[in-house]
Amino acid sequence: MSQQASTLVTAADIGRLAGVTRATVSNWRRRHADFPAPAGGTDSRPMYDLGAVREWLAERGQLPEESPRDRLGIVLHSMGSGKSLTTAFLSLLAAGKLDRKRLITLTERPDAELLRWSESATEDVADDLPGVSTGAVHSEYQAEPLRALLQVVASEGPEAATEVLAERLLEQTGATSAYSTPIPLAVLMADLMRDGSDTYPATVLDPASGNGSLLIAASRAGATKLFGQDLHKVQAAQSVVRLRLTSSDAEITVRQGDSLRADAFPELTADAVLCNPPYGVRDWGHDELAYDERWAYGVPPKGEPELAWLQHCLSHLVPGGQAVLLMPPAVAERAGARRIRSQLVRDGALRAVIALPQGSAVPLHVGLHLWVLQRPGGHGPSSETVLFVDATTKTATTSGEGVDLENLRDTVLSAWQQYSTDPDGFEGTPGTAQALPLIDLMDGVVDLTPARHVRAVTSVTSPAQCAQDVHDSRARLRQRADELFRLIKVDGWYPAGEHPREWRTATVADLLRGGALEMPTSTSTHSRRTRAGHSDHRPQRKRQGLPVLTVDDVTHDRSPSGSESSFGDGVALPQLEKGDVLLPEIVRSGTRQVARVVRSDEVRALLGPQMLLFRPDQTRLDPWFLAGFLSTEQNVNAATTGTSIVRIDPRRLRVPLLPLAEQQRYGAAFRYLHAVRSATRRAAEAAEETTLMISTGLTTGAVLPPDREMPKNLP
The missing domain is CATH 3.90.220 (Adenine-n6-DNA-methyltransferase TaqI; Chain A, domain 2)
Structure with missing residues (x-):
């Protein structure tokens, strides 16, 4: 095998390799005379030979077992600003010629032979990978990072290698606005394209494709022609790789660029559009696009870029085609967007607005909305109502951590499928889903927030039934509280001695x-x-x-x-x-x-x-x-x-x-602590259920406050 150039790493890279802080690495340099001397860099940012560092760490037992993913990350970090090399690696993954059985023998070949193989493997994908010219970067290939890449593919698969490359490229480009749609949410959005028929839209467009999650979900649902565009070269290239790996039977076309200013598919009319547009980007081209023909529902105000994306999506649909967009909740009620909202409702372009719980997607602290739209003019009858679904309370976890994804999916799809099958006969679910006539939405504000319409419809319960429900709920709360009280009575947590125990x-x-x-x-x-x-x-x-x-x-x-x-x-x-x-x-x-x-x-x-x-x-x-x-x-x-x-x-x-008998003693304690956590959570859930039920009974007039005096000195 030919001589390879040394890989140089920084003190931060050494810290990542050893699992310690950068300050610890600096301390090693000062205290240990045999610490490897700098092999490059500058006085303020010295660089060290990776092989020498690894040998030094291994001799002192400070070198954790390195995974192929770790190895690739370290090598890429050592490349500095080698963006062209990283994108060239993406092209290798996009080529899809990585037989995992053959990769191990490939990594053992001489450098020149390995580099020739990589060049031949990518020669057919240069035109398909946005912003990447494989022929221009093959001269920058080095055997060591290429071997590291192939080892990740062999051990963890090409998706894992793609994640490492994309993360490195985002660091190199500083693309802070890059984001992705979580897979469960992408699947839900793709499933909303089903309108009760067995046929799934064949042609799907995502004009802000990110890493391709929405197009992958559409492909798995049945789409056969996938079109995507993204502002960031890294995201566009990553989406091509992921689509080629997961949707090999589909026709894939992804371009890099600004979809609003430089639409890559001006003549495309798709059967469906999925989109998670960038939020709050005020420099979206308001002045230069003021007279754009896409603004069929009104020129979007400068502070309403989401409505520009919405109309861009509608303009790419065939008559009757549907679009699903992930939108910030303010779009549903901001005054500046009222006129466009009114026109969307009046023309029957808006089918549904679905409120999601916080944590469903970035930004995690905001409860986003899904808007389901349809381009007017299809063969089917136009709907005279709009579906509103409030999935925020029934699908958020009691602790506030995460989202009950399965319940979210069931809640949303159940309401949508019933409504899309028979809009006029849809009865709704009190507190969750309601279909409102268009005329009822055409008030002065045209507020499309689901909670405003869904929660206004109160389920009528008899006072006797409400009182019984309160009684049953309080009984469950007492049971949960007793269970927790029995657990926390356990005592005996004594000091281990003058000093904490130490063990190998x-x-x-x-x-x-x-x-x-x-x-x-x-x-x-x-x-x-x-x-x-x-x-x-x-x-x-x-x-x-x-x-x-x-x-x-x-x-x-x-x-x-x-x-x-x-x-x-x-x-x-x-x-x-x-x-x-x-x-x-x-x-x-x-x-x-x-x-x-x-x-x-x-x-x-x-x-x-x-x-x-x-x-x-x-x-x-x-x-x-x-x-x-x-x-x-x-x-x-x-x-x-x-x-x-x-x-x-x-x-x-x-x-x-530790000996097994001592392990079992500790294990029993950890099992007990887990039981305490679980009992605490169940008690908190029962308390939330009980207080909500009593509060609802009081505010709806179904139950009365107790005659006895409330406890004093309440917090």
Whole structure:
């Protein structure tokens, strides 16, 4: 193999590699005379040879087992501003010629031969990848980063490699406005295109395609021609790669550019449009586009860019075609948009407005809306009503953390399918869904906020029934409170001594190598993971429609709410066994990572994505002991990787080495603490239900305040 150029890294890169802070690396430089000397850079920003650094860390036991993803990230960071190299790697992934069985032998070939292979593999995709000219960047390929890329593809798949490349490109370009639509929300938006018929729209456009999530969801639902455009070159290129990997049978066309100022598809009329437009961008071209023919419902005010995107989407639809847009809630009621809202309602272009709970998509602190629109002029009868769905209260979790995605999907699609099948006969659901005649919306403000219309329709309950419901709810609250009180009476948490206990620890990587632990993972049809982490090509388990345990199910300790049918045929989800330990992979800001052991009712269910599964050898590791130590704050913080999306690298997590009997003692304590958390949550949910029920009874006149005096000195 030919001599390779040294890879240089910064002190920050060394910190990421070792799982320590940059200050710790600076301390090493001062205290250890044998710390590698700078091999480049400047006095203020020295660079170090990666090989020498790795050797120094390994000698001192400071080098965690490095995953292929980590390796690729470190190498890309060391490339500095090598954006052309990173985009060239995207073109290699887009080419789709990566036979995972063959990649291991490829990485062992000489540099020149490996580079020739990469050039030949990408020569056919230059015109399909927005903003990337593969021929101009092949001279910048280096063998080491190329090998790192291929190792990620071989071990974790091309989607994982795409994520690393896209994250690096976003860092290099500083594209702060780049965003993506969460997969569950993208699937929901795509499903809203179904209007009761068996035929799904064939041609779908997304003029703000981001990383391609909406187009992927449309393809999986049945679309065969996919068109996308995005302002950011990185996002456009990433969407092409992801679409080629997931929608190989579809016709894919993605372009880079500003859809409002420079529409890449001016002549396209699509069957459907899906769009998550950028929010609050005031420089959207108001002055130069003032007389644009797309503004059929009125010129959007400068402060209403979302209405420019809305009309852009409508202009690309065939008569009768539908669009689904994710919109900020202010568009439904701001005074500046009143005239356009009025015209949309009057012309029958607005079909539905759906309020989503906070946390459904970025920005997470805002409850966004879905607008379902239809271009007038189709063959079907025009609707004389607009559907309003308020999914904010029934689908938000009691703790405020996350969204009950399965309930959200059921609530929205159930209302939409009933309404779209028979708009005139739609009866609605009190407090959740209501269809209003167009004339009722044409008041002075034309406020289209769902809560304004849905919650105004109050369910009439007899006073006797309301009082009985209050009685039953209070009984449940007392039961939950008694359960919690019994648990918290446990005492005996005494000091360990004058100083905290100290113990030797092993990383999860060590436990995997020693056979004390397994980590089954989700796989594609190309590969299956085994205990040693190598590929296995045994036949896949036949689908049986099993329930799927999601991230929110684990976080909120509830039964599996997902369905195997919602995942593609090419994905094999791991099946849960007794004693398995679960930990969310993504670290959410402001929330604490909590691991737990699989319950008896979850055995044989499947584990959904973004979850880490640890399967201990229970003759050597107690499951609850493992769960308690894996999720400690200091353990998680030392094992996280990434910037925009923070993930836990499970191999870096550490576990104390204790005899099994002592593990079981700690495990019993962690299991007890989990029971306290669960009982507290159930009591809080019962308290919320009871207070809401009594409050509603009082305000609707169904129940009276008690005759006895209320407790004094209330907070």
